[in-house]
Amino acid sequence: MGISAARPRSLWLGRVAERVAYSTFALYLILLLGANSVVTAGGPLSWLPLWRLPVADGAWEPVGIVSVLPLASVFAWLLYRHQAGRLRTMTWGWSRVVLPLALLALVALVSVAGPCFAGACETGRILRLLLLIVQGVWVYLYVVNEQPDLLWVLAAVILLQAGAAMGQFVGQRDLGLRFLGEPALDPAVKGVSVVMRGAERWLRGYGLTNHPNTTAGTLVSVVLMLPFYVGATQRRHLTAGVFFVLGVAGILATLARWAIACLVFALLIVARPWLRAVARGWRPSRRLLLMAAMLLVSGGILLGIYGDALLGRTATDTPIESRSLWERERDIEIAWQLLIEHPWTGVGLGHYVTVARLHDGWAKTVHNVPLLLGAELGLVGSFLWVWLLLAPLPRRGAFLSHAPQTALWLGFWLLGLFYPAPHPFLELRSTLLTGLVMALCAPASDRAPTCPPLEAHVR
Numbered sequence: 001m002g003i004s005a006a007r008p009r010s011l012w013l014g015r016v017a018e019r020v021a022y023s024t025f026a027l028y029l030i031l032l033l034g035a036n037s038v039v040t041a042g043g044p045l046s047w048l049p050l051w052r053l054p055v056a057d058g059a060w061e062p063v064g065i066v067s068v069l070p071l072a073s074v075f076a077w078l079l080y081r082h083q084a085g086r087l088r089t090m091t092w093g094w095s096r097v098v099l100p101l102a103l104l105a106l107v108a109l110v111s112v113a114g115p116c117f118a119g120a121c122e123t124g125r126i127l128r129l130l131l132l133i134v135q136g137v138w139v140y141l142y143v144v145n146e147q148p149d150l151l152w153v154l155a156a157v158i159l160l161q162a163g164a165a166m167g168q169f170v171g172q173r174d175l176g177l178r179f180l181g182e183p184a185l186d187p188a189v190k191g192v193s194v195v196m197r198g199a200e201r202w203l204r205g206y207g208l209t210n211h212p213n214t215t216a217g218t219l220v221s222v223v224l225m226l227p228f229y230v231g232a233t234q235r236r237h238l239t240a241g242v243f244f245v246l247g248v249a250g251i252l253a254t255l256a257r258w259a260i261a262c263l264v265f266a267l268l269i270v271a272r273p274w275l276r277a278v279a280r281g282w283r284p285s286r287r288l289l290l291m292a293a294m295l296l297v298s299g300g301i302l303l304g305i306y307g308d309a310l311l312g313r314t315a316t317d318t319p320i321e322s323r324s325l326w327e328r329e330r331d332i333e334i335a336w337q338l339l340i341e342h343p344w345t346g347v348g349l350g351h352y353v354t355v356a357r358l359h360d361g362w363a364k365t366v367h368n369v370p371l372l373l374g375a376e377l378g379l380v381g382s383f384l385w386v387w388l389l390l391a392p393l394p395r396r397g398a399f400l401s402h403a404p405q406t407a408l409w410l411g412f413w414l415l416g417l418f419y420p421a422p423h424p425f426l427e428l429r430s431t432l433l434t435g436l437v438m439a440l441c442a443p444a445s446d447r448a449p450t451c452p453p454l455e456a457h458v459r
Contacts, residue, residue: 014083021077025142026153028069029432033218034160035208036181037429039063043181043208045428053131054124056350056427074138077146093144093442096395100388101424101438105133107377107384108425111349125350132431136424139435144443150436151229151236154222155243161215161222162250165205169253172203180208195255196320205253214429216256217415217422220263221433223247224408227270228440245294252302258418266411273403328367328418334359335366338375339382346378349425369416369423389413392441405441412437 036043039053039061049062081087092098112125142148164182167175174185187194187203193212194201207215223244230240251259334356338347347355352375356363366372373381389410392398398406412433416422424434 011083014080017076017080017083021073021080021142022146022148024069024073024076025139025148026150028066028073029139029150029153029436030156030160031066031069032428032432033222034157036210037432038181038210038427041181041183041210042178046181047179054128056128058122058124058350060124070135070138073142077142090141090145091443093140093439094392097388097391097438097442100384100391101434104373104377104381104384104388104424107380108349109133111346111377114345114348129349129425132425132428135428136431136435139432140439140442143436143439149229150225151231151239154225154229155239157222158219158243158247158250161207161209161219162246162253165207165212165215165219165250165253168203168207169205174206177208182206182208183210194320204255205250207250207254209429212254213256213259213419214421216251216254216259217419218429218433219247219251219254220259220266220415221408221412221422221437223251223263224266224404224411225436225440227404228408241294245298248295249298249302252299259415262411262414265414266407269399269407269410270403273400276400327362327364330360330362331356331364331366332368332371334363335368335371335375339371339379342375342378344378344380346374346376346381349376352376365420367418367420369420372420372423385413385416408437409441 031044037045039045039055044066045063047064047066049064050067051063052060053063053067055061078087081090108129109126112122112129115122116126143150160180164175164177164180168185172187174182176182183206185192185203185206187201193204193206195204196202204212205215206212207218209215209218226240226244226247230236248263251263335352337359338352338355352372353363353365356366356375366375370382370385373385392402392406392409395402412422420426421430422434422437424431
């Protein structure tokens with residue numbers, strides 16, 4: 001009697017733990033990817049402060065109750081797997097892509113812990129890096145092992161970021177969403193990112209981040225994850241299609257040139273198997289044609305109304321664009337100089353801006369991740385980034401059966417050639433996205449692709 005009563009109780013506890021693990025995981029991703037993930041920006045991490053944690057510049061800032069969600073998710077997840085007898089069966093996924101990132105994390109830890117041997121230990125930087133690594137590992141392991149349905153999580157992120165970006169772009173002002181970390185936006189104020197629309201300063205869509213490029217990078221990554229959760233039902237196809245179109249519209253509203261280029265490049269990779277199928281006489285399904293029509297119509301409307309603003313981003317002879325390009329060139333030159341001066345150890349993780357401003361007081365973080373890693377961690381940092389980028393490409397079917405994984409992988413990491421992210425140790429948003437991308441791409445080496453097969457979309 002006692003044994004039979006204990007077993008249902010154990011099963012009930014396991015089911016509850018499983019739901020708590022998923023719901024807290026999903027809520028954390030929605031809040032941190034769909035809103036501002038910088039503590040000092042006043043977004044979800046600042047709600048109901050509980051304790052102080054280190055931030056990027058080494059300072060300690062109040063962090064709120066949202067930071068409890070990962071703790072709750074990990075505890076509930078481990079409890080669920082223990083109750084199900086699956087605690088010892090967790091997998092680390094594909095070592096080919098896990099290894100270079102693990103080595104990069106190790107080099108980063110050595111870089112921030114190294115000063116401790118000279119009596120100059122930076123406790124805040126060490127703790128911050130450990131927190132970033134732990135959260136990235138948590139996201140990666142949870143998705144790899146549980147394969148949760150994240151369609152509605154991705155949809156919520158797109159709705160928040162793309163909706164805010166388009167609202168700002170059309171209304172030419174912020175939306176007053178300070179509690180989500182939206183910055184104050186006025187195109188007439190110096191320092192706010194704008195483009196010249198004729199003679200008018202036109203506000204770029206910021207979304208709920210501190211810069212349009214950050215929002216664009218987030219949306220590119222999330223949009224490229226949608227095919228992994230399309231499923232087989234008409235409802236899921238329609239949902240994924242609608243939010244894909246909304247995400248692309250949000251990316252266009254940011255006027256982020258490199259993000260748009262990365263998205264187009266990734267979509268061409270995804271389209272390659274479809275084009276081969278069409279050449280063999282297969283015809284796309286009505287649902288796929290409907291999604292393509294929605295994309296073309298919405299893109300045509302945006303271009304028809306705001307095409308001159310998009311053209312303003314291609315004009316390099318305007319003062320705004322000329323200054324932007326000059327700043328990028330200046331920071332690249334400084335980063336190269338630091339790499340040459342410190343080829344083996346770098347200047348130390350997180351110390352780039354401080355050292356760069358010894359060369360130029362106006363220096364900013366260089367918009368090139370492999371160069372930034374090289375300047376901070378030495379040549380080994382740049383080498384590991386290149387290794388990570390190329391690691392999954394030699395596998396069989398990389399651009400056919402695994403085209404969606406390859407598109408997501410390259411579209412995500414190539415953003416870092418002209419942006420300071422994705423950099424897994426730069427800030428929390430980038431860490432979480434890295435964990436998701438790794439999880440979706442890593443398992444694909446030894447089992448069927450996660451995305452629906454081509455035959456599911458042809459008639």
